Amino acid sequence: MDHGAPIVELDIFGFPIYFNLSTVMMIVISSLLVFFLAFFMTRNLSVKPTGKKQVLMEVLMNFVKGIISGNMAWKQGGRFHFLALTLILYIAISNFLGLPFMFVAPDENHTLWWKSPTADPVVTLTLASLMIILTHYYGIKMRGIKAYFKSYATPVWFMAPFNIIEEFTYNLTLGLRLYGNIYAGEILLGLLAGLMTSGIIGFAGGIIPMMAWQGFSIYIGAIQAFIFVMLSMVYLSHKVADDH
Amino acid sequence: MEFLFLTTLGTVPTAIGTSLVQLVAFLILIGALSYFVWKPLKKVMDNREQLIHTEIDDAESQNKEAARLKEENEAVLRDTQAEISTMMDNAKQQAKKEQEDIIHDANTRANQMMADARTDIEREKEKAIEDINSQVSELSVLIAEKMISKEIDQEDQKELVSRYLKEAGDK
Numbered sequence: 081m082d083h084g085a086p087i088v089e090l091d092i093f094g095f096p097i098y099f100n101l102s103t104v105m106m107i108v109i110s111s112l113l114v115f116f117l118a119f120f121m122t123r124n125l126s127v128k129p130t131g132k133k134q135v136l137m138e139v140l141m142n143f144v145k146g147i148i149s150g151n152m153a154w155k156q157g158g159r160f161h162f163l164a165l166t167l168i169l170y171i172a173i174s175n176f177l178g179l180p181f182m183f184v185a186p187d188e189n190h191t192l193w194w195k196s197p198t199a200d201p202v203v204t205l206t207l208a209s210l211m212i213i214l215t216h217y218y219g220i221k222m223r224g225i226k227a228y229f230k231s232y233a234t235p236v237w238f239m240a241p242f243n244i245i246e247e248f249t250y251n252l253t254l255g256l257r258l259y260g261n262i263y264a265g266e267i268l269l270g271l272l273a274g275l276m277t278s279g280i281i282g283f284a285g286g287i288i289p290m291m292a293w294q295g296f297s298i299y300i301g302a303i304q305a306f307i308f309v310m311l312s313m314v315y316l317s318h319k320v321a322d323d324h
Numbered sequence: 325m326e327f328l329f330l331t332t333l334g335t336v337p338t339a340i341g342t343s344l345v346q347l348v349a350f351l352i353l354i355g356a357l358s359y360f361v362w363k364p365l366k367k368v369m370d371n372r373e374q375l376i377h378t379e380i381d382d383a384e385s386q387n388k389e390a391a392r393l394k395e396e397n398e399a400v401l402r403d404t405q406a407e408i409s410t411m412m413d414n415a416k417q418q419a420k421k422e423q424e425d426i427i428h429d430a431n432t433r434a435n436q437m438m439a440d441a442r443t444d445i446e447r448e449k450e451k452a453i454e455d456i457n458s459q460v461s462e463l464s465v466l467i468a469e470k471m472i473s474k475e476i477d478q479e480d481q482k483e484l485v486s487r488y489l490k491e492a493g494d495k
Contacts, residue, residue: 166358206342
């Protein structure tokens, strides 16, 4: 079950830059899907909603608002509302994308084309790094550079190295947790698919676990999106909130 | 520019391109969703919140207004009732006074009339007595003339006069 990846090298200003075409494709598909889904669910908005679509989006909005205000005052956290909304929607949709089917090219490398973009550590670590960098940016912006550097020396000065290391472990755990969950889920889905295509007995034995695992993966996908946003907001609140 | 298909997952340099794509895609997604989806949705929700707030405020102020009007009406009603009862009392007193006045007037007039009548009667009576007296004296004179025509002596005359005088004195 070793899948190849369609890596392409592009020389830009003399530097070779590599792209994983499969991941790039899935990022674009996922982004477009998220955008159009949200876009068409929020047409004909009204103060007195008539359809379920608007209500559903408002529920999501209030849900994310709940996540943020659970960690910090809304006066500080309100500015992260749209970020968190986009993040949770994008990660959730990305997690679901790999579930219904997978596509492996019939070449000698078994190049994997269709998968969750979040089953690529590069994607999840990029998102995690973005969030961690944002925590530092807003930490400095909202509390001042003095308070920002002071926060490394808490509770005592010799904790500073651990606090600095912590920032990197936050980044790694945030990204790799999401990647690991989704990647493992898809590996298992691939194995079950292989089992089901191996023969009549394999199909009979594999269909129940396949369905169970797909259902469970939907749950995991939603939970992981929630956890990612939740932890991002926790890290943000550590840096942004004055009292904690 | 050179395209090259590698067969296995690359090392760190392969991450850079994909990472950049993800970053750019996510930033664009945030911008697009914020502009096309979240902002309108938030606006609608804020409008609703605002609307509910104003509706509640309106209802409260209207309730207050209604309570105030009720109070006012009750006060007016109370005032009116008090006024009516005073007016009734006044009217009653007035009527009573007028009644008393009328009765008093009637009494006075009746008394006056009775007194007048009495004085009239008295006067008539006196007049009648006077008349009678004058007639009597005339008659007396006539009688006296008749008597005088008869022959009476000095003695008899004397006695007669004194008797008359006595009688007149008794009256």
